[in-house]
Amino acid sequence: MDNAVYLRRAGKRSVKWDREMPSWVLTCGECGSKFDYCKIDDADLQSHFSPTKPDFPLGGFSMRCANCGSDAIYERTNLTYRA
Numbered sequence: 864m865d866n867a868v869y870l871r872r873a874g875k876r877s878v879k880w881d882r883e884m885p886s887w888v889l890t891c892g893e894c895g896s897k898f899d900y901c902k903i904d905d906a907d908l909q910s911h912f913s914p915t916k917p918d919f920p921l922g923g924f925s926m927r928c929a930n931c932g933s934d935a936i937y938e939r940t941n942l943t944y945r946a
């Protein structure tokens with residue numbers, strides 16, 4: 864692949880989820896599995912020691928656990944920071 868094209872793509876945050884990135888996670892109430900809700904922006908990390916929680920849908924965020932299959936509604940307060 865053309866190197867310039869590769870670099871341009873690599874610079875796009877949405878192209879690849881880097882597992883090493885700090886992220887906001889939700890924890891399944893049934894089995895305790897953790898899911899990524901969204902990752903934390905580098906710029907946000909550098910400008911604030913403790914990054915602000917992302918916006919959450921009104922009424923909560925519905926998610927099915929990939930591990931145990933239980934559905935649950937998560938609130939913004941359920942978000943935890945994972946470095």
Ligand SMILES: [Zn+2]
Nearest residue numbers: 891894928931
């Ligand atoms: Zn679960």
